Amino acid sequence: xxxxxxxxxxxxxxxxxxxxxxxxxxxxxxxxxxxxxxxxxxxxxxxxxxxxxxxxxxxxxxxxxxxxxxxxxxxxxxxxxxxxxxxxxxxxxxxxxxxxxxxxxxxxxxxxxxxxxxxxxxxxxxxxxxxxxxxxxxxxxxxxxxxxxxxxxxxxxxxxxxxxxxxxxxxxxxxxxxxxxxxxxxxxxxxxxxxxxxxxxxxxxxxxxxxxxxxxxxxxxxxxxxxxxxxxxxxxxxxxxxxxxxxxxxxxxxxxxxxxxxxxxxxxxxxxxxxxxxxxxxxxxxxxxxxxxxxxxxxxxxxxxxxxxxxxxxxxxxxxxxxxxxxxxxxxxxxxxxxxxxxxxxxxxxxxxxxxxxxxxxxxxxxxxxxxxxxxxxxxxxxxxxxxxxxxxxxxxxxxxxxxxxxxxxxxxxxxxxxxxxxxxxxxxxxxxxxxxxxxxxxxxxxxxxxxxxxxxxxxxxxxxxxxxxxxxxxxxxxxxxxxxxxxxxxxxxxxxxxxxxxxxxxxxxxxxxxxxxxx
Amino acid sequence: xxxxxxxxxxxxxxxxxxxxxxxxxxxxxxxxxxxxxxxxxxxxxxxxxxxxxxxxxxxxxxxxxxxxxxxxxxxxxxxxxxxxxxxxxxxxxxxxxxxxxxxxxxxxxxxxxxxxxxxxxxxxxxxxxxxxxxxxxxxxxxxxxxxxxxxxxxxxxxxxxxxxxxxxxxxxxxxxxxxxxxxxxxxxxxxxxxxxxxxxxxxxxxxxxxxxxxxxxxxxxxxxxxxxxxxxxxxxxxxxxxxxxxxxxxxxxxxxxxxxxxxxxxxxxxxxxxxxxxxxxxxxxxxxxxxxxxxxxxx
Numbered sequence: 148x149x150x151x152x153x154x155x156x157x158x159x160x161x162x163x164x165x166x167x168x169x170x171x172x173x174x175x176x177x178x179x180x181x182x183x184x185x186x187x188x189x190x191x192x193x194x195x196x197x198x199x200x201x202x203x204x205x206x207x208x209x210x211x212x213x214x215x216x217x218x219x220x221x222x223x224x225x226x227x228x229x230x231x232x233x234x235x236x237x238x239x240x241x242x243x244x245x246x247x248x249x250x251x252x253x254x255x256x257x258x259x260x261x262x263x264x265x266x267x268x269x270x271x272x273x274x275x276x277x278x279x280x281x282x283x284x285x286x287x288x289x290x291x292x293x294x295x296x297x298x299x300x301x302x303x304x305x306x307x308x309x310x311x312x313x314x315x316x317x318x319x320x321x322x323x324x325x326x327x328x329x330x331x332x333x334x335x336x337x338x339x340x341x342x343x344x345x346x347x348x349x350x351x352x353x354x355x356x357x358x359x360x361x362x363x364x365x366x367x368x369x370x371x372x373x374x375x376x377x378x379x380x381x382x383x384x385x386x387x388x389x390x391x392x393x394x395x396x397x398x399x400x401x402x403x404x405x406x407x408x409x410x411x412x413x414x415x416x417x418x419x420x421x422x423x424x425x426x427x428x429x430x431x432x433x434x435x436x437x438x439x440x441x442x443x444x445x446x447x448x449x450x451x452x453x454x455x456x457x458x459x460x461x462x463x464x465x466x467x468x469x470x471x472x473x474x475x476x477x478x479x480x481x482x483x484x485x486x487x488x489x490x491x492x493x494x495x496x497x498x499x500x501x502x503x504x505x506x507x508x509x510x511x512x513x514x515x516x517x518x519x520x521x522x523x524x525x526x527x528x529x530x531x532x533x534x535x536x537x538x539x540x541x542x543x544x545x546x547x548x549x550x551x552x553x554x555x556x557x558x559x560x561x562x563x564x565x566x567x568x569x570x571x572x573x574x575x576x577x578x579x580x581x582x583x584x585x586x587x588x589x590x591x592x593x594x595x596x597x598x599x600x601x602x603x604x605x606x607x608x609x610x611x612x613x614x615x616x617x618x619x620x621x622x623x624x625x626x627x628x629x630x631x632x633x634x635x636x637x638x639x640x641x642x643x644x645x646x647x648x649x650x651x652x653x654x655x656x657x658x659x660x661x662x663x664x665x666x667x
Numbered sequence: 668x669x670x671x672x673x674x675x676x677x678x679x680x681x682x683x684x685x686x687x688x689x690x691x692x693x694x695x696x697x698x699x700x701x702x703x704x705x706x707x708x709x710x711x712x713x714x715x716x717x718x719x720x721x722x723x724x725x726x727x728x729x730x731x732x733x734x735x736x737x738x739x740x741x742x743x744x745x746x747x748x749x750x751x752x753x754x755x756x757x758x759x760x761x762x763x764x765x766x767x768x769x770x771x772x773x774x775x776x777x778x779x780x781x782x783x784x785x786x787x788x789x790x791x792x793x794x795x796x797x798x799x800x801x802x803x804x805x806x807x808x809x810x811x812x813x814x815x816x817x818x819x820x821x822x823x824x825x826x827x828x829x830x831x832x833x834x835x836x837x838x839x840x841x842x843x844x845x846x847x848x849x850x851x852x853x854x855x856x857x858x859x860x861x862x863x864x865x866x867x868x869x870x871x872x873x874x875x876x877x878x879x880x881x882x883x884x885x886x887x888x889x890x891x892x893x894x895x896x897x898x899x900x901x902x903x904x905x906x907x908x909x910x911x912x913x914x915x916x917x918x919x920x921x922x923x924x925x926x927x928x929x930x931x932x933x934x935x936x937x938x939x940x941x942x943x944x945x946x947x948x949x950x951x952x953x954x955x956x957x958x959x960x961x962x963x964x965x966x
Contacts, residue, residue: 153770161758219756225720228755228807231748233771235740 150235154242155249158216165215166250169208173254173600176201180601181265205600209251210292214305216246217296222357224300236358247289252281259602266603267532268553276554276602283598286343290350297357298367312374349373390449390466394506394643403644404509405445405473406438407480412655427485430656432503434482434646439475442512444560444587444636447471449506452484454653456499462490466506473507474585474611486653494653501648508641510587512560512634520569522627530557530633536607538570538624546584546610546624548631556604559588563610563631568623576621584610584622587636669732670695671818671848672717677726679712679872686712688872689726694865699849701859701880703951704869705959710852711750713869714822717850718748731818744772747811747847750822751804757796761789761806765813772814783809787839801832808836812843819843821851825858837862860951868958875958880951887954888925892918892934893943901937909957916942921949921957 159166179201220229220239229239259277260270270277295308353366397403410433430452439445448470453463464484471480482505518527524534531552538545548561566581586608612622625631672694679687687709694700702710715721717730719738728735733742756764765784769775784791787805795803804824811819819840825833833855840849841862853859859866860880867877876883890908892898894916904911907924918938922930927946934944949957 149770153767157767160763161756224754225715226750226752226754228753230720231718231743231746231753232768233741233743 150238151242151245154220154234154239155245158219158242158246159249161219162212162215165208165212169205169212169250170254172201172204172208173258176205176600177258177261180262184265205254206288209288211302212250213247213289213292214296214302216243217293218300218302221300222297222361223363230361240354240358247293251289252284255284255600256281258600262601262603263553266551266553268603273553273602280554280598280602286347286350287598290346290354294350294353294366294370297354298363298370308370312370315371315374316378318378390506391643394449394641397642397644403642404439404443404507404640405436407434407436407505407644407646409433409646409648410435410479426488428488428491428657430484430486430653431481432484432501432648432656434480435477436473436480437477439473441475442515442634443475444510444585445473446508446510446589447473447480447482447505448508448641450482450484451504451506452486453502453504454486454490454494454499455502456494456497458497460490460493462486472585472587472611474583476582491653495657496652496654498650499653501651501653503646503648504643505646506641506643508638510560510589510636511639512632513637515632515634518631518633520625520627520629520631527633529635530559535625535627535629537626538573538621544612544620544622544624546622547607548586548610548625549605549607552604552606554602554604556588556590556606558590558636559586559606559608560634560636561586561608561610561631563625563629565623567630568626569628570624570626573621575619577619578621578623584612584624586610589636669729671731672700672729672850674713674717674728675726677713677716677728678724679709679716679721680724685872687716687723687726690869690872690874692867692874692877694848694850696848698865699844699863700851700865700867701863702850702852702867702869703854703856703859703955708869709872710869711752711822712872714750714820714850714852718746718820744774744814745817747814747816747819748822749804749807749811749820749824751824751826752822753807755795755803755807758794760792760794761798762791764795764806765810768810768813775814779815780809780813783813783839786842787835801828804828805832805836805839808839812839815843815846817847819847819849819851821849821853823852823854825853825855833858856952856955857950866951868955870958883954884948884951886923886925887949887957888922888930889947889949889953890920890922890930890934891943891945891947892938892941893945894918894938894941898938904937905933910960922946923957 179198220234220243221227256277259280263270263273263277292305295305295312299305299308349369353369357363357366412431412433432452448468449466450469451464451466453461455461464486467484469482471482473480482503484503514529516528518525520535524532527533527550531550533548533550536545536547536549548559550557550559562583562585564581564583565579572578588606588608590606610624670693672692674690674692677687677690677692678685690709690713692713702713704710712721716723716728717735717738719735722736730738731742731745738746756767759767761784765780769777769780783789787809789802789806789809790798795806798806808821808824821840824836828836837858844862851859851863863880865878866880866883868875897916898913898918900911900913900918904920905924907922909921909923911918911920913919924930925946930946931944934941
């Protein structure tokens with residue numbers, strides 16, 4: 148222990164300027180953010196450049212500290228005096244870990260606690276979450292920087308290695324855009340956890356190996372290998388089978404959670420001939436939907452279109468990610484698909500058959516609770532501190548619930564009856580028939596999204612607009628006193644359904660205008 | 668007692684280059700052993716392997732009874748190592764550097780540290796980066812001696828130093844030599860000669876000879892033969908004769924296995940009668956040069 152403390156004290160003495168600079172940068176960031184909070188999002192008169200700089204300085208200074216403290220007993224060159232002194236590698240490593248803990252983890256923890264307290268949350272109730280942030284900062288910042296630092300001896304080398312890895316990944320990944328593959332956003336959720344564990348194991352392995360063996364060529368080869376592997380992974384097309392396994396077809400006799408009837412093409416907007424991608428055109432297919440059960444949401448997450456021509460010519464799209472919310476009640480939805488321009492030109496004037504496959508996730512409200520919207524900010528159990536953005540004279544139909552949540556943005560489902568709205572009636576506006584307005588927040592930030600100096604997540608749910616904007620119609624919103632229901636959304640099923648469109652002209656479905664994905 | 672340093676058939680390859688080519692070395696306890704040899708002979712490579720800074724390709728090295736590949740951490744509590752290439756923490760002051768190292772060594776002798784600082788005239792309050800190269804070597808030496816190591820390993824410590832600093836370093840070293848074995852590689856043959864008890868000559872990664880300094884000095888002689896008329900150089904002569912050359916009526920060579928009666932009879936057998944035979948002792952430098960230039964056959 149004595150040796151650990153001796154090395155630690157030496158490092159603190161050596162890097163006191165860097166330490167002070169890091170703490171100063173962090174303090175300035177905290178001060179500015181808190182001042183901004185005090186002004187209630189009014190913002191301070193700082194140019195955007197300085198705000199960005201202030202935000203980046205803390206993490207940059209941490210990277211610098213990690214690199215500098217490791218290089219002080221460089222593990223690469225053999226001319227370092229410490230190599231022939233009674234240093235024990237485990238104690239040297241422990242001293243470095245103590246340094247990182249003191250000047251990276253601890254300041255981050257203190258910042259997290261300050262922000263939590265200022266936002267009105269109790270840090271002691273979120274200790275596990277705060278510790279998880281510490282683990283994530285180790286995995287995503289400290290380990291990668293330390294892994295490169297243990298195989299280099301100067302800051303310039305670290306920068307060159309980092310640049311090299313980034314260029315390698317970026318250049319190989321850019322090739323992936325030239326390859327046909329399904330939308331990467333459809334990849335399964337557990338891939339992030341696999342990467343996380345892989346990073347952790349490899350990072351720790353490299354660091355332990357270097358401190359124990361000091362043979363840099365092996366970890367260098369591993370780092371290059373990992374960079375190439377990550378780059379190559381982006382080139383591998385996602386197997387269609389994986390999506391089909393995640394979203395199986397409904398068995399015969401099974402009732403889908405929604406009923407879809409093809410709707411006539413929308414001719415209200417001018418034809419937009421600009422292709423989405425070169426040599427592609429986009430089709431928009433509309434459906435009338437109904438039969439979604441109360442307390443449910445059907446989220447269409449991906450679509451695939453197969454087109455068959457009378458000549459036997461056929462074309463099948465790849466899976467394409469979508470995010471179409473289908474709520475209880477009748478409505479119209481649109482899904483989009485891209486088609487090769489050549490195929491489209493050959494088939495636009497003939498009658499074709501279209502098979503549209505929709506992959507969906509069915510959500511149900513769980514743990515529902517009734518809340519009454521309060522004036523100003525109010526607490527919502529399981530969510531955090533919220534405030535309503537109510538309709539006003541400028542935006543008659545808007546209705547949001549803005550929330551600040553500790554550590555991560557919670558998934559929320561919410562609804563209210565327009566008949567229960569307490570918002571003032573607008574003069575000269577016609578009020579729609581009583582209905583239900585729904586909102587959902589399914590944001591999944593993933594593990595890396597949770598690392599932050601400010602452990603407060605801002606989120607909002609925007610309530611659905613049952614009819615298309617007609618300036619003369621008022622759709623009641625949420626105001627102080629409005630009763631609403633909040634619930635946790637839980638996926639009860641993922642599956643896919645197929646809808647057939649017989650005897651259609653592709654030309655009718657050519658993309659028109661923008662903003663076609665979503666409930667209308 | 669076993670030798671503090673022992674190597675057996677030690678080999679080190681860098682690609683196709685054989686830096687060490689079967690080095691067999693034994694440094695006896697209490698010796699001041701000087702490892703000499705031309706540049707690129709493998710001296711530094713050998714020392715790096717002994718200190719486990721690099722690994723041998725094959726063969727074995729033992730330092731204070733421990734396999735050199737296991738020399739690490741606490742092993743250095745009894746080994747003092749100084750190298751001209753060593754990178755010291757230059758941001759530290761002399762006194763903070765010594766204070767930092769103190770707790771690493773259970774046997775650190777604070778009085779000896781003070782004595783070394785005084786004897787080597789080290790400026791305690793100066794940063795290492797503000798010191799000259801010679802001064803930094805003296806600091807490194809003081810930090811390697813103050814814990815009374817059993818073995819002191821010095822890699823080219825005297826190169827490029829002015830005579831005064833060199834003397835101070837050697838004096839500092841000799842003070843401690845009574846209680847430690849010293850292994851030193853150096854080009855400074857004149858200085859080595861003044862204090863080394865043993866010498867080993869390394870060439871192309873192989874130990875050409877290794878013996879006590881007295882024995883070495885005793886077996887090398889410059890031989891000068893004077894004839895009445897210019898003689899012809901002989902076609903055959905003993906393998907221990909090196910660098911034979913003639914000038915007018917004089918023939919000179921280096922005898923590397925000098926034993927006066929035997930050498931005299933061998934001269935008589937090769938040259939017959941000569942007017943005069945003179946044997947002159949050689950300095951280590953002369954021996955080194957004779958070896959480095961390469962004899963026809965070396966002993």
